[in-house]
Amino acid sequence: MNSIPAELAAGRKRFTYDDYRRLPEGAPYQLIGGELVMTPSPTPYHQLICSKLQLHLAGFVFARHLGIVLTAPVDVYLEETETYQPDLLYISNKRLSIVEETRINGAPDLVVEILSPGTGYYDLRSKFKVHENSGVREYWIVDPKIKSVQVFYLCEGKFALDHEVEGQGAVKSRVIEGLEVRVESIF
Numbered sequence: 001m002n003s004i005p006a007e008l009a010a011g012r013k014r015f016t017y018d019d020y021r022r023l024p025e026g027a028p029y030q031l032i033g034g035e036l037v038m039t040p041s042p043t044p045y046h047q048l049i050c051s052k053l054q055l056h057l058a059g060f061v062f063a064r065h066l067g068i069v070l071t072a073p074v075d076v077y078l079e080e081t082e083t084y085q086p087d088l089l090y091i092s093n094k095r096l097s098i099v100e101e102t103r104i105n106g107a108p109d110l111v112v113e114i115l116s117p118g119t120g121y122y123d124l125r126s127k128f129k130v131h132e133n134s135g136v137r138e139y140w141i142v143d144p145k146i147k148s149v150q151v152f153y154l155c156e157g158k159f160a161l162d163h164e165v166e167g168q169g170a171v172k173s174r175v176i177e178g179l180e181v182r183v184e185s186i187f
Contacts, residue, residue, distance in 0.1 A: 016080050021102075026073075032126050034081035046114050049144055050087050052186040053112060057090060060179050067092040067109070068099070075103040076111075078134040084127055087142075088112035090176060107134040110175045114142040128152075132159045138175040147187040 014034035023029055029036045042050070050071060058069040072085040089108040091099060098106040111131055113123040123141065131139050132154065139152040139159060148166035152159040153174050165171050165183045173179040 014081065017077060017083055020075075020083050030085055030122075031081060031083040032122050037122065039085070040116075042114075042116060045144060046116055049114055049142060049186050053114075053142070053181070054088055056181045056186070057088060057112075057176070057179070061090060061176060064178075065093070066176060067096065070104075076108060077103045077105050078107060078130055082130050082134075084130075086111045087114045092175075107131065107136045109136070110138040110140070110173065111136050112140040112142060114144065116144075128159065132157075138162075138173060140171070142186075144187065147183065149181075149183055149186075 015031060015036050016034070017031065020029070020031040020036065023036070028039050028041070030039055031037075054069060054071055061067055061069050067090060069088065069090050071089075072087050074085060074089070076084050076086060076089065078084065083103070086108070089104070089112070090110040091104070092109050095106075095109060098104055098108075113127065115123055128139065135154065137154045139154075141150040141152070142148075143150075146166055148164060149171045150164045151162045151171050151173070153162040154160075162174065163171065168182070168184045170180045170182050172181075
């Protein structure tokens with residue numbers, strides 16, 4: 001298990017991106033609200049869902065030359081105390097300038113988070129708000145337990161639930177025009 005280096009942890013209550021960068025490569029942390037939050041390895045089922053979604057998104061995006069699709073771990077810097085590693089993200093061609101050598105510097109167009117016991121609270125609360133405030137245009141919450149996908153769309157600076165599909169049916173993206181994913185194909 002990777003731990004926070006002693007020189008970072010000594011008496012610290014709030015961390016910044018500078019502190020986060022000093023973690024050893026591969027350290028399983030995200031910087032959420034100034035806290036270094038350990039994110040345990042995902043389960044095989046989580047990874048299977050992520051792989052299937054990635055195939056759908058990346059296949060659609062790359063075939064149409066719309067932008068890029070990336071998977072965790074990749075750092076997304078949103079604020080000095082907020083650096084996340086979304087399960088999946090999409091950045092359109094016109095916004096590729098936010099892709100830097102060591103991080104994504106700004107809000108992706110679309111973020112997908114697959115809920116897990118260790119990070120679900122953050123995905124639904126803290127990260128939800130920061131993604132909203134940072135300008136992520138679309139946010140998908142995938143719940144493996146109930147086999148559902150919620151699609152939130154940024155409308156006048158706030159996320160609104162666009163639609164939710166549980167068990168079977170299709171989710172559609174507003175940000176990636178024409179993208180439709182059958183939920184039964186990912187669970």
